[in-house]
Amino acid sequence: MHPFIRSLNKYAALALTALAALAATHAFASKNVLDVWYGQVPGAPESLLASQPQIWSFAFRPYGAAAADLWSDPIMARNALAGEDAGGKSPTAVAVTCDADGFTVLVLCVEAALHDAIARTNALPDSYCEIYVAPDDIDNRDMIPYYQFGLNAFADGKFDHFPWIVEDRRMRTPTPYMDFKTRLLPNGYLHVLNFSWEAFWDKLPMKDRADNFWRMSLIRWVDGGVSWGGVVHEASRFGYIRFPRFTPEQRAEIRFRLLQRAWTRFRKLHAQPAYNTTRGWAAPWPREDKFIVDALDGLPETFIHYTQDPVFSRTLKQLVDERLALAPGIAAFKEMPADEQEAFYNRAADMLFNFRYDVEKAYTSYVDDKLFAEGDKK
Numbered sequence: 161m162h163p164f165i166r167s168l169n170k171y172a173a174l175a176l177t178a179l180a181a182l183a184a185t186h187a188f189a190s191k192n193v194l195d196v197w198y199g200q201v202p203g204a205p206e207s208l209l210a211s212q213p214q215i216w217s218f219a220f221r222p223y224g225a226a227a228a229d230l231w232s233d234p235i236m237a238r239n240a241l242a243g244e245d246a247g248g249k250s251p252t253a254v255a256v257t258c259d260a261d262g263f264t265v266l267v268l269c270v271e272a273a274l275h276d277a278i279a280r281t282n283a284l285p286d287s288y289c290e291i292y293v294a295p296d297d298i299d300n301r302d303m304i305p306y307y308q309f310g311l312n313a314f315a316d317g318k319f320d321h322f323p324w325i326v327e328d329r330r331m332r333t334p335t336p337y338m339d340f341k342t343r344l345l346p347n348g349y350l351h352v353l354n355f356s357w358e359a360f361w362d363k364l365p366m367k368d369r370a371d372n373f374w375r376m377s378l379i380r381w382v383d384g385g386v387s388w389g390g391v392v393h394e395a396s397r398f399g400y401i402r403f404p405r406f407t408p409e410q411r412a413e414i415r416f417r418l419l420q421r422a423w424t425r426f427r428k429l430h431a432q433p434a435y436n437t438t439r440g441w442a443a444p445w446p447r448e449d450k451f452i453v454d455a456l457d458g459l460p461e462t463f464i465h466y467t468q469d470p471v472f473s474r475t476l477k478q479l480v481d482e483r484l485a486l487a488p489g490i491a492a493f494k495e496m497p498a499d500e501q502e503a504f505y506n507r508a509a510d511m512l513f514n515f516r517y518d519v520e521k522a523y524t525s526y527v528d529d530k531l532f533a534e535g536d537k538k
Contacts, residue, residue: 192219192388192399194376196256198410201264205352206343208255209241209268216241216253216268220378223385230386240270243346248272250348252380254388256401260413262337262356263403265291267311269380270348287313287342287349287382292389294375294398296363304375304395307334311351313342319353329517334359361418361509365403366411372403408498415505419490422512426483429515434465437477466519472526479518483511 197215201208208215218231218240231237231251240246240253253268269287271277277285294306310320319340325331337356342349357364365372375398377389390397406414429435467473486508493501511518 191397192217194254194256194399194401196258196263196401196403198258198404198406200259201257201266201352201354204343205264205266206345206350208257208266209243209350212255213238213241215255215257217255217388218251218253220252220380220386220388223379223387224391240268240347245347246270246272250382252378252382252386252388254378256376258403260410260417262354262358264352264354265293265376265378267291267351267353267378267380268345268348269313269351269382274348284313284344287351287380289351289381290379290392291353292375292377292393292395292398293355294395295360296374297367297372304398305331306375306395306398308393309353311340311342311353313349313351315340315342317341329514330362332359357414357418358421361422361513364414366406366414372405373400374403375399376401411498412494412501415501415509416490416493419493419505419508419512422509423487423490426512426515430480430483434467435476435480435515435519437467437473437480466523472523475522475526476519479515479522483515486511 194217195215197212199212216237218237219229220231221229231240231246231249231253236246236249236251237253240251249270250272251268251270255266255268257264257266267289269289271285271287273285289311291309291311292306293309294304305325308322308324310322312318312320317340319338321333321335323333325333327333334355337359338354340351340353342351365374375389375395377387377394377398379385379387379389379392389399430437466476489496489504489508493504496504
C-alpha cells in the first residue's frame with residue numbers, strides 16, 4: 161500500500177476514535193428526558209410499577225459526575241419494578257404522570273439493606289430525596305426560577321419546602337396545592353408527590369409547539385448521592401420532562417376545572433369583610449366611644465376594611481362586578497370553540513386567581529393619588 165494511503169488510513173482511524181470519544185462524552189453529559197404519562201394515579205400507586213413499566217427512568221448518575229448511568233441493566237430494572245432484590249444494589253427510578261387535576265412525581269427508592277436493617281435494628285432505613293421543578297418554558301431565560309422540595313420516607317405526609325422565590329401574581333408558593341405520601345414496598349419505598357394544576361394555572365404545558373418541556377432534577381442521598389439532573393441547584397443541568405400533546409378535550413377539561421377552582425377562591429375572598437360589597441360593610445363603623453369622639457374627632461377618617469371607604473368601595477364594587485360577570489362564560493366554557501376557550505381562560509383565570517392582587521394594586525393607586533393631592537394643596 162502506498163505510504164500516503166497508509167497515512168490517510170491512520171488519520172482516519174484517529175479521527176473516528178476522537179469522534180467516538182466525543183460522542184460518548186456528549187452522551188454521558190447530556191440531559192435526561194422523561195416523557196410524562198397521561199393517566200390517573202391509582203389509589204395504590206405502586207401498581208404502576210407493574211402496569212406501566214415503560215414510564216420509569218433509571219437514568220441516575222453518581223452525584224457530581226458526568227459518568228454513565230448507574231443502573232442500565234434491564235434485568236436489574238425489571239427486578240426492581242417487580243419488588244424484588246436488585247442484586248444488593250439500591251437503584252432509583254422516577255416517573256411523572258399527569259391528568260385533568262395536576263401532575264405527580266413518583267420516585268422508586270430500592271433499599272438493598274431493607275431486610276437486614278429490620279433484622280438488625282428493628283427499624284427501617286431512612287430515605288431522603290431532593291427534587292427541583294422548574295415550570296414553563298425556561299430555556300431562553302437568563303435565570304431559571306425553580307422550586308425545591310425534600311422528601312422523607314418517615315415524614316408522615318409532610319415534605320420540606322425551600323422558598324427561594326418571592327411570591328407575586330406570576331410566581332406563587334405551590335405548597336397549598338400539593339400533597340405527599342410514601343408507600344413501603346417489599347424492596348424499598350415509593351415517594352408520591354402530587355401537584356395541582358392550580359399552582360401553575362398560568363404556566364400550563366399547552367403551548368402550540370412540537371414539545372412542551374419543563375425542567376426537573378432529582379437527587380437521592382444514597383451511596384454518596386445519585387442524581388437525575390446535576391448537583392444541587394445546578395439548574396443548567398436539570399433534566400427535561402416532556403408533557404404529552406393534550407387532546408382538545410383534555411385541554412378543555414383541565415382549564416374548566418381550573419376555572420371552577422378560581423371561581424371558588426374568588427367567592428371565598430369576596431365573602432370576607434374586607435372585600436364584601438353586598439352585605440352593608442361599606443358604611444363606616446359608628447364612632448360613639450368618648451375617646452374617639454373627644455380625641456380623634458378632628459383627625460382624618462381611617463378604615464379597617466376597603467369597603468368602609470365610601471370612595472374606594474365604588475372601585476371595589478366595579479372589580480367585583482367584572483368578575484361576577486364571568487359566571488355565564490364559565491358555565492358555557494365547554495361549548496365554546498377551542499380558540500375562544502383559550503382566550504376566555506387566559507382572561508378569566510387571571511382576573512379570578514389574581515383578584516386580591518388587583519384590589520391591592522387599585523387601592524395603592526387610590527392612596528397614592530390622595531397623598532399627592534394633599535401635598536399639592538399644601
